[in-house]
Amino acid sequence: MIGKNNVFINCPFDNLYFPLLKPLLFTVIYIDLIPQISETRDSGQARINHIIDLMSVSKYSIHDLSRVERISRKDYPRFNMPFECGIDFGLKVLNHHEFGEKKFLILERDPYRYKSIISDIAGNDIKAHKDDPEEIIKSVRDWFKVLQHNVPWYKTIWLAYAEFETDFEQILLANGYDPKSINSITFSDIIENMTAWIDAYKQKQNN
Amino acid sequence: MAKAKPTSGKMTDSFRQAGSTNSGRVHVVPSKDGWAVKKEGAVRASVVSQTKAGAVKAANNIKSAARIVVHKKDGTIQSNSKKK
Numbered sequence: 185m186i187g188k189n190n191v192f193i194n195c196p197f198d199n200l201y202f203p204l205l206k207p208l209l210f211t212v213i214y215i216d217l218i219p220q221i222s223e224t225r226d227s228g229q230a231r232i233n234h235i236i237d238l239m240s241v242s243k244y245s246i247h248d249l250s251r252v253e254r255i256s257r258k259d260y261p262r263f264n265m266p267f268e269c270g271i272d273f274g275l276k277v278l279n280h281h282e283f284g285e286k287k288f289l290i291l292e293r294d295p296y297r298y299k300s301i302i303s304d305i306a307g308n309d310i311k312a313h314k315d316d317p318e319e320i321i322k323s324v325r326d327w328f329k330v331l332q333h334n335v336p337w338y339k340t341i342w343l344a345y346a347e348f349e350t351d352f353e354q355i356l357l358a359n360g361y362d363p364k365s366i367n368s369i370t371f372s373d374i375i376e377n378m379t380a381w382i383d384a385y386k387q388k389q390n391n
Numbered sequence: 392m393a394k395a396k397p398t399s400g401k402m403t404d405s406f407r408q409a410g411s412t413n414s415g416r417v418h419v420v421p422s423k424d425g426w427a428v429k430k431e432g433a434v435r436a437s438v439v440s441q442t443k444a445g446a447v448k449a450a451n452n453i454k455s456a457a458r459i460v461v462h463k464k465d466g467t468i469q470s471n472s473k474k475k
Contacts (some may be wrong), residue, residue: 201437203465203466203467206466207466211442264449272418273393312409316464317464317465317466318421318422318464318466323407339422339427339435340434340435342420342422342466343403343418343420343422343427343429343435344434345466346418346429346462346466347416347418347431347432348410349462349466349467349468350416350418350460350462350468350471351409353408353467353468354409355405355409356408357400358405359402360407373402376403377402377403377406378406379406380403380404380406380407380410381407381409381410381412382404382410383407384408384409384410384411385410385411387411388410388411388412388413389432389434
């Protein structure tokens with residue numbers, strides 16, 4: 185059954201993307217939604233089945249297609265993101281009765297680049313984050329603002345995020361983890377710790 | 392890929408504590424319209440300066456500031472120092 189507050193996140197899992205993944209997760213949690221993200225190291229179940237489970241319980245999906253290209257000459261382009269995006273679209277189109285209310289945000293690095301690499305998605309909600317953490321917060325926040333009320337201004341979230349980053353770096357270092365590495369702690373730990381911080385931060389502001 | 396380690400409940404408590412307290416830090420944060428100066432826990436920036444130097448100066452002028460944290464464009468910390 186679809187959870188009205190669940191947001192499936194489909195994005196690269198590497199250290200280059202980590203500075204964008206954190207503000208993306210932070211924004212989703214800050215506006216009281218629940219990120220659904222696959223642990224890449226969970227091999228207990230075929231990964232794609234787990235991903236489809238997450239898509240099936242999420243009203244919203246954010247698909248970041250900005251890395252469908254070589255990062256360096258040694259690398260290959262990454263096709264997991266468009267593959268998963270296609271499955272999510274398939275769920276909605278082929279089972280409209282159950283998944284008709286699903287909504288998708290496509291993130292790209294540059295405006296209109298998708299026209300060269302995946303033009304079939306034209307007509308959907310597509311925003312360019314320009315590899316900029318502040319811009320990804322604005323893109324995600326602005327998209328949800330159209331869909332629901334009580335979404336704060338993007339700058340409020342960006343400034344709160346900067347404050348969180350200070351604590352994230354200090355707390356991870358104090359506990360012997362590398363704050364720059366996406367592999368230091370699990371995604372579920374990042375989400376749990378981020379949620380704890382945001383809840384406390386908002387409560388402090390309300391007092 | 393290196394295996395990520397699960398964290399402890401103690402670490403989550405640290406995050407909860409950090410989010411709830413005000414340790415007198417003032418943040419200097421780059422943003423689209425300039426360098427924002429934000430007191431910890433405040434909702435909005437108290438000053439937006441066109442230059443980083445101007446923002447750091449404004450941060451140092453805040454009486455309640457104990458530390459000045461200057462951020463990079465990706466939100467991470469560039470410097471974290473005692474107020475001058």
